[in-house]
Amino acid sequence: MEGHTGSGVYYETVGSGDAVLCIAGLGGHASFWRPVAELLSARFRVISFDHPGVGSSAKVESQRIPLIAEAALEVLDAEGVRNAHTVGHSTGSLVAQTLALDHRARCRKIVLSGGWAKPDRRFRDLFVLRSLMLEKLGTRAYSAFARLSGYDARWYEQHVAAGPLQFEGEDQFDVQTVLRRIDMLLGYERSDELSFLEIESLILGARDDFIVPFYHSEDLARRIGNAMLVEAEGGHFFPQVNPEAFASQVAAFLDARST
Incomplete structure (x- = not known):
């Protein structure tokens, strides 16, 4: 439902x-x-x-x-x-x-x-890098990196790596929203x-x-x-x-x- x-x-x-x-x-x-x-x-x-x-x-x-x-x-x-x-x-x-x-x-x-x-220093560095990739390289590069870093190698090879990476065009998500959400992670800690x-x-x-x-x-x-x-x-x-x-x-x- x-x-x-x-x-x-x-x-x-x-x-x-x-x-x-x-x-x-x-x-x-x-x-x-x-x-x-x-x-x-x-x-x-x-x-x-x-x-x-x-x-x-x-x-x-x-x-x-x-x-x-x-x-x-x-x-x-x-x-x-x-x-x-x-x-x-x-x-x-x-x-x-x-x-x-x-x-x-x-x-x-x-x-x-x-x-x-x-978030420790490594965590912050990784997400600052992800933000920079999104701003400078675009949504396709950001998504590709998310898949490469998010799945284990065997599952990636079997379920994601169907062909060469494609960087032309844009993925369907709002860039500014994602950037704000990354800032949200880096600014939260209790x-x-x-x-x-x-x-x-x-x-x-x-x-x-x-x-x-x-x-x-x-x-x-x-x-x-x-x-x-x-x-x-x-x-x-x-x-x-x-x-x-x-x-x-x-x-x-x-x-x-x-x-």
Whole structure:
């Protein structure tokens, strides 16, 4: 099922059972979660959404993590959900952290996938480079780099590398929105507050993640007291590379009795 909130946030729902809110990464599209959502839908009501200003959601000028968190709450309200398990990947993990810190009553368990507590120097350098590529080389080069750095080498070779890279023309996304979203990542950090979280948390990270290396997941697990760390594989986009493994790990964590 598809819908829009009163402010124009597009969302999708599938399945029935306990609500699971899935929050996508930098791209911000609900479609990122469709393979995982389909697998979880036999036991859960899975809700995902396009971030404000992205995809089928209404356009906005500002890009800030708290605004995405507000959009997530709007979606839950539109679906009549009082609280939900929250799964956030990459940028979505920052939104999940915000929801857990500022709206604890709306969160049951949380899953932080391919996430981080604070951007270090390498992280900043990588995203400054990505911004520069987008501004100087265009959308096709930016997208090509995102795929090369986001997927593990074997999956890239089998599923992405169909022919020579094409740099003519433009990909269909708004450059300024993406640049604002990168600035949003670099300007957000509440790492010192994470030790105060009292919420069951699953931290999923891939050892072969080039964009957000596994040590960021280890750092998150150290900071959040009631956290379980699980190692995955498949590069930064591991929920898409192996949705079966991802869905199985998430379902087992959500189904487990609270301690």
